[in-house]
Amino acid sequence: MADAADTARTPVSPSAIAAGRWVLDPAGSTVRVRHKTFWGLATVSGEFTAVSGEGEVAADGSARGTLTIDAASLDTRNTQRDAHLRGADFLDTDQHPEIVVAISGAVPGEGAAVTVDGELTVLGRTRPLSFTARLTEATADAATLTADVDIDRTGFGMTWNRLGMMRGAAAMTVTTRFTRR
Template structure:
């Protein structure tokens, strides 16, 4: 597939997009998985083919299928959704490569802490009016003030997977 993305404004299709996380807990014996149901985003493709934009997650929409754990993740030990209701990935530069990958450089903001984040996404579907990108990347939660770790139960890094579908905004 050769990607030819038109310049202009693009909107995230929240219904056809998904963002999930997974992290080892209980001393590496259990993998906790969760999904964010509240996701929005937009972007703009420039005349030179690069893109900028944002993807915003509603922190309170994280669902691990365990109510008590979700309440803890939403609370002050982790995402602190009362004070920091969103997680934001701001794309500063994204360029499509000949192999249908997209090199993305941006800034991830979690719990009010911003850090640079590079991601390589794969174009899994594209047309004149829609594009779908999939990616997987690693985040060190401690870099964002998410250091709670009772009895050393939480180890390692968090894996983020995403499928993001953008549709072209009519001119």
């Protein structure tokens, strides 16, 4: 019998996911963000604590769906910084309460890889989004995907950068756990 460490190393095949409708399990899903600041000397990390979503897997194993993030749920464990990030300089959550990832196609690749294409909407601006996710769990009733995605915040109009302190893209690690509806 394989132990937990062996199971974690064994690739999970996307073909193990049954066709049908799936719903996001918020308790098993996380959206974390990291961004270098202070001229690359420090990293600000946070997590969006409220996410929802759903998807549909076709008979051929391809999938589509939506992930909705409550922009005001960003928590960096610093109240003053969180208020600034939720304000007009960054997420402007009063005017744009949601960040939406609309997946138009998720296609199984080799091993546990899933090629994902869609659109990301932040601050009312929609941009194409493509990345590779890893299927880390696949059972008859649950599937978990994890992806690391770099997002250029300036492409969405977030250009605040006092004294040039913030450089480069924000790094996001997204883990989504879906359960069979």
